Amino acid sequence: MASGAGAARRNNLSIGGEQAEADPLLMEAFYESDDYSTIADREDARCFLIARTGSGKSAVLQRLEEDNSERVVRIAPEDLSLNYITNLGVMRFLDDLEVSLDPLFIALWKHVLLVELIRHRYKVDSHTAKTNFLATLRDKIKRDPGKRAALDYLEEFQDRFWVEADERVREITEKFEEKINKEAKGTLSLTGNSTASASATVSGGSADTFSTETRRELSERFQRIVNETQMARLNKMLRVLDEDILESRQNFTFVVIDDLDRDWVDEKLANSLVRCLFRAVLDLQRVRNLKIIVALRTNIFENLDFGHRSGGQEEKFRSLALHMRWSPGELRELINDRLRVASSKRGVAVSSIGEVFPRTNATRGDAFDYMLQRTLMRPRDIIAFVNETFTATGGERVSWEDIKTAEDSYSHKRLLALRDEWKMSYPDIDRVFAVFSGSTIPMSQEEFTRRIDDAALLLADPYFRGSDWLDWMTAAMWNNSAGSWADWYGPLVTLLYNIGFIGCVTGRQASVRYVRTFPEYAERTSNLEATTGYTIHPTFQAALDIRVDGSRYGADIRRTP
Structure with missing residues (x-):
C-alpha cells in the first residue's frame, strides 16, 4: 500500500464513539475487564x-x-x-x-x-x-x-x-x-x-x-x-x-x-x-x-x-x-483492541498503538503514557484523545506535534464535559474553573488561596447561578469563624479535588495526589493542612492555558494520573 493512501485512511480513522449508545465498535472491540x-x-x-x-x-x-x-x-x-x-x-x-x-x-x-x-x-x-x-x-x-x-x-x-x-x-x-x-x-x-x-x-x-x-x-x-x-x-x-x-x-x-x-x-x-x-x-x-x-x-x-x-x-x-476503576494497562489493551478492529475496517492493519504513535525516547517518554496522564483514567477520555490525534495527523505516523495539536481541542472538550457532569448539582461550576485560567503550577497555598477567594467573589455577581452551593461552601470564609485554613477553604477545595479538577502536592518529594489513586485524601483536615501546593489536573491544563514551572516541583516530582 502506498504511504499516501495509508496516511489518508489513518487520518480518517476513529476507534469508536465516546458513549456506549453511539459506539459502533462496542461489541466487536469490547474489552472484557x-x-x-x-x-x-x-x-x-x-x-x-x-x-x-x-x-x-x-x-x-x-x-x-x-x-x-x-x-x-x-x-x-x-x-x-x-x-x-x-x-x-x-x-x-x-x-x-x-x-x-x-x-x-x-x-x-x-x-x-x-x-x-x-x-x-x-x-x-x-x-x-x-x-x-x-x-x-x-x-x-x-x-x-x-x-x-x-x-x-x-x-x-x-x-x-x-x-x-x-x-x-x-x-x-x-x-x-x-x-x-x-x-x-x-x-x-x-x-x-x-x-x-x-x-x-x-x-x-x-x-x-x-x-x-x-x-x-x-x-x-x-x-x-x-x-x-x-x-x-x-x-x-x-x-x-x-x-x-x-x-x-x-x-x-x-x-x-x-x-x-x-x-x-x-x-x-x-x-x-x-x-x-x-x-x-x-x-x-x-x-x-x-x-x-x-x-x-x-x-x-x-x-x-x-x-x-x-x-x-x-x-x-x-x-x-x-x-469501576481502570488501570493504565487495561486502557492500553482497550485502545489496542479498538485500533485492531477499526483499522481492519479501513484496510489498514494496525495491531497496537505503538505502530502509529511516536516511538518512546528518553526525552519525551512514552506517547501513550503522556496521553493517559491527561485523562481521568476513563475509557471515554482516552478514546476521545486518540480520535483527536488521528484527526490532527497528516503523516504515516502520529507525531508529537499532532498530539500537542490534538490536546488543545481535547482539553477544551473535557473541561466542558466536566462542567456537564456536575452542573446539575453545582450550577455554573465552570465559572469556578475559569478563575484558575492562566495559573502557573504548582501553586503555593497563598497563590491557590487567592484563586479560591476570587471564586468566592462570584457570589457578588447577580448572574451567577450557583449561589446556593457556593454560599454554603464558603460560609466559613464570609463569617470570619474561628478555625484553620482547612476549616475556611476545605469544603470548596474538597469539591474541586473530588471531581478531579485539582491535585494536592505533598511531601518533600512534591508528590501530586489525585482523587483516582487517593479517593479519600481531601476528606481529612490533616491532609489539607499538610498539603504544600496545588495543581490543575493535566487533562484541563491546555484548556485553561496553565503554565508549568518544573523548578517548583523539585527534582523528584512524582505525578500520578
Whole structure:
C-alpha cells in the first residue's frame, strides 16, 4: 500500500464513539475487564455498578445483554413515570410534613420488578396469557395456603397486568393519592380547618399553612397509610418468585437498570426513589436465580443518605457496590483492541498503538503514557484523545506535534464535559474553573488561596447561578469563624479535588495526589493542612492555558494520573 493512501485512511480513522449508545465498535472491540466478569458472575453478589460518567457502565450492561439475550430484563427509568411521581403534589405535601415515603417507594420498586420478571418468564402480553400463567402457577402452589393468598395480589390487576409498567405505577400511585386525600378530608374537618377540609385534596396544598399540632397529627395519620403499602402479599409473592417462578437454574434472569442519573424534577425525592430501589434489590437477593444490576454515577451514590434512612444497612449496600476503576494497562489493551478492529475496517492493519504513535525516547517518554496522564483514567477520555490525534495527523505516523495539536481541542472538550457532569448539582461550576485560567503550577497555598477567594467573589455577581452551593461552601470564609485554613477553604477545595479538577502536592518529594489513586485524601483536615501546593489536573491544563514551572516541583516530582 502506498504511504499516501495509508496516511489518508489513518487520518480518517476513529476507534469508536465516546458513549456506549453511539459506539459502533462496542461489541466487536469490547474489552472484557475484571469488572465485567464480576457483574456477569451469577454467584458474585455485587450488583451496584458505581462509576463516574464515561467509565463504561452502560457498555458493560449492553455487553451483558448481548451475551445473555434471553436472560436479561432491562428496565428503563424513563418508562416508569418516576418524574410523574416526584412531581406529584401529594408527594411534595407529604415530604413537607416529613412523612417517610420509603415504604411506598420500596413497594413500587418491588411491584415493578416482580411484574416485569413474570412478564418475561411467561411471555404475559394478553388476557389469555395472563389467565394461563395464573392457572399454571395456581396448580403448582395449590398445597400452600400462604402462596395461594399471595396470588390474590396479582388477581387485583385483572386485565391490566400486561399493560406498560408506567401505567401500573401510575395506577398504584393514584390509588395511594386517593387514600391520602380521603384521610386528609377527615382529619382536617376534625381540626376545624373548614377551608382545607372543603378542598378535599392535599395535592396542591402546602403543609406550611398548618399549626404545629395539626402538622404532627397529619404526619402520624399519613405515615400509617404509607406504612401499609409494605404490602404483605407482595412480599409473599417474592417467595413464590424464588420457589415457583425462577425455581431452576435454567430460569436464571438478570435485571438491568441504567440511566438513573437523568434530569429529575425534584432531586430530593429522586434520591429517595433511588435509595429505595437499593433497598428493594437487597430484599430480592433472597431469590436465588436472580441478579438485579443497578448502574449509578458515583456522586449520586454518595448522596443517597444511607446512614440516615436505610435502617442500619449502609454497610450492606456498600459491600454490594462495585466501583469501576481502570488501570493504565487495561486502557492500553482497550485502545489496542479498538485500533485492531477499526483499522481492519479501513484496510489498514494496525495491531497496537505503538505502530502509529511516536516511538518512546528518553526525552519525551512514552506517547501513550503522556496521553493517559491527561485523562481521568476513563475509557471515554482516552478514546476521545486518540480520535483527536488521528484527526490532527497528516503523516504515516502520529507525531508529537499532532498530539500537542490534538490536546488543545481535547482539553477544551473535557473541561466542558466536566462542567456537564456536575452542573446539575453545582450550577455554573465552570465559572469556578475559569478563575484558575492562566495559573502557573504548582501553586503555593497563598497563590491557590487567592484563586479560591476570587471564586468566592462570584457570589457578588447577580448572574451567577450557583449561589446556593457556593454560599454554603464558603460560609466559613464570609463569617470570619474561628478555625484553620482547612476549616475556611476545605469544603470548596474538597469539591474541586473530588471531581478531579485539582491535585494536592505533598511531601518533600512534591508528590501530586489525585482523587483516582487517593479517593479519600481531601476528606481529612490533616491532609489539607499538610498539603504544600496545588495543581490543575493535566487533562484541563491546555484548556485553561496553565503554565508549568518544573523548578517548583523539585527534582523528584512524582505525578500520578
